[in-house]
Amino acid sequence: MEWIKGKILLMTMALTVIFGVGFTGEVLALSPEVEELKRMLRQVMEENRRLAERVSELERRLAAYERERSPVAETAATGAERPWYERVEVGLSVAGLVQGVVGVDREAANLHAHGGREPAGNIGPVITDEDKAYGAAAVDLELSAEFSERDRAYVLLEMGSGKNPDSEVPSFSGIVDEALSMVPVETEDGDVRVSEAWYEREWAFGSGRFRFRFGKIDITTEVDQNAYANDENGQFMSPVFVNNAAVEWASYSFGMVASYETERWALTLGYEDADSSWDNLFDYPFLVGQLAVSTEFLGRPGNYRFYVWYQGEKHLEWDELEDYFASGGARSPENDKAAWGFGLSFDQEVAEGVGVFLRYGWRGGDLAGYWNGDLTDLDFSYGFEQAASAGISVSGRLWGREGDELGLGVAWFGISDDYEDYWEAKGVYAARLGFDPHMHRHEARDEWHLEVYYRLKAAEHLALTPDLQYTWNPAGLRDDGFWVFTLRGVWEY
Incomplete structure (x- = not known):
């Protein structure tokens, strides 16, 4: 008018x-x-x-x-609000991918899977082919409801089927995030998993707001966020670029989050049941505290997050493993140490449509990993003490493709001295060669990982992403490395 x-x-x-x-x-x-x-x-x-x-x-x-x-x-x-079902939002996404893995060192992969022991005959090898193709598909259904301006609830249902190459090809960085491949999962193929189901309430307080969430949660949605490396469906696929690889995250279990947020900073405290057993909920806690600061560096938005964490599950110390070998296997490790560490996650826009990111993590405790009483079952998940990843994201609007995106990331894993001594059979670890004639020594080096992707908006609700990954010295064992070629398709509504 x-x-x-x-x-x-x-x-x-x-x-x-x-x-x-x-x-x-x-x-x-x-x-x-x-x-x-x-x-x-x-x-x-x-x-x-x-x-x-x-x-x-x-x-x-x-x-x-x-x-x-x-x-x-x-x-x-x-005198009454609209029914809650009139304020429910539904989101549906379907993701599918095909992957070709080329150049895997079968000997190194099988040795790592068995703690340095050569699998006997055809019993126990995790991989028999240097080149192999994999496929997976996943369906996500999201339901969210606002009961009032302060109360909301959320449910995430996931279903998937396929094969995750990480189950056969060992590396610290990983190849495809579990949330995308849905393997491994707690269900059989085709079954539906309730990944998240929580309730949240917020209160205005001072110059900001206070939020409290409880239920079945994913703690990584509240900490370690990153604008350019946090979404396996739309950005990088390797887990090392989705979340901090140096943190032993809890996974889809009972938890609580309390957060105070202002325009420029936020403080978040979180708890999640580390073993996802839903009994003895507080025996093995995962605890995390994060401070996030939002800035306008040179007029460009950026976020800088710092956090510390504690993981209460039972781990094996390297010192205990040394005692085990020094005693000829007579002294069993206690296997009762907790894990802890700190990390950071930065994202910063540096130009119109161009952003950079950095993650770093360090963990203490001098841990080796999980021990099940058998040397060949030692998983060496703590073969590295620190990990870092960095990269760049470029929006397609710079060349007239508003919905497209190009990403490049590099990751590094610094292996621990004890991990190197174990594989090279130095010091007391030389005894392992005498324990079993099938034991081998192997040269160890830091792992490096490279990933580049281009997300193409093929239609209003469909994106196609060609993706290339290369890993040097996978799992910290010296090797020329392997390639992974992936095509990901994601339909979202």
Whole structure:
């Protein structure tokens, strides 16, 4: 309606200029034609005034109608809010991928899977082919509801089927995030898993807000976030670029999160059951505390997160493993140490459509991993003490493709001295070669990982992503490395 008012005003001004300027009073008084035009002008101005009044009245009525139809007005008028099911939002995504893994060192992969022992015959090898193709598909259904301005709930249902190459090809960085491949999962193929189901409430407090969430949660949605490396469906696929690889995250279990958030900073405290058993909930806790700061560096948005964590499950110390070998296997390790560490996650826009990210993690405790009483079952999940990843993300709008994105990331894993000594059979670890004639020594080196992807918006709800990965010295064992070629398709609605 503003344009109507403007048009009326413009017409009035134009007529005034045409008929009221440039003529002398005498000429206007003597000309019948001019007198007639002046009369017509007065009629037009009067009509314009009536039209303006009508427009103002219509605007008033429209504003009153919108107020009456608002949820707040409806609640005040009826004494009850709209039913919760009228405020439920549903999201559906279907992801599929095919992967080709090329150049895997079968000997190194099988030795790592058996703690340095060569599998006997055809019993126990995890992989028999240097080159292999894999496939997987996953379906996610999200349900969210707002019960009020302060109360909300969320449920994530996941279903998937396929093969994850990480189950056969060992590496610290990983190849495809579990949430995308849905393997391994706690269900059989085709079964539905309730990955998240939580309730949240918030309160205004001071200059910010306080949030509290509890239920079955994914703690990584609240800490270690990153604008350019946090989404396995739309960004990098390797787990090392989805979350900090140096943190032993809990996975989809009972937990609680408390967070205080302001415009510039946020403090988050979280707890999750580390072993996901739903009994003895507080015996093996995963605890994390994060401080996040949002900035405008050189006029560009950025987020800087710092956190510390504690993992209460039972781990094996390297010192205990040394004692085991020094005693000839007579002294069993206690296997009862907790894990802890710290990490950071930075993301910063550096130019229009260009952002960079950095993650770093360090963990203490001098741990080796999990021990099940058998040397060949030692998983060496703590073969590295620190890990870092960094990269760049470029929006396709720079070349006229608004929905496209290009990403490049590099990751590094610094192996521990004890891990290197174990595989190279130095010191007391030389005894392992005498324990079993099938034991081997292997040269150890830091692992490096490279990933580059291009996400192509093929349709309104469909994105296709060619992805290339290369891993040097996988699992910290010296090797030329292997390639992974992936095509990911994600349909979201």
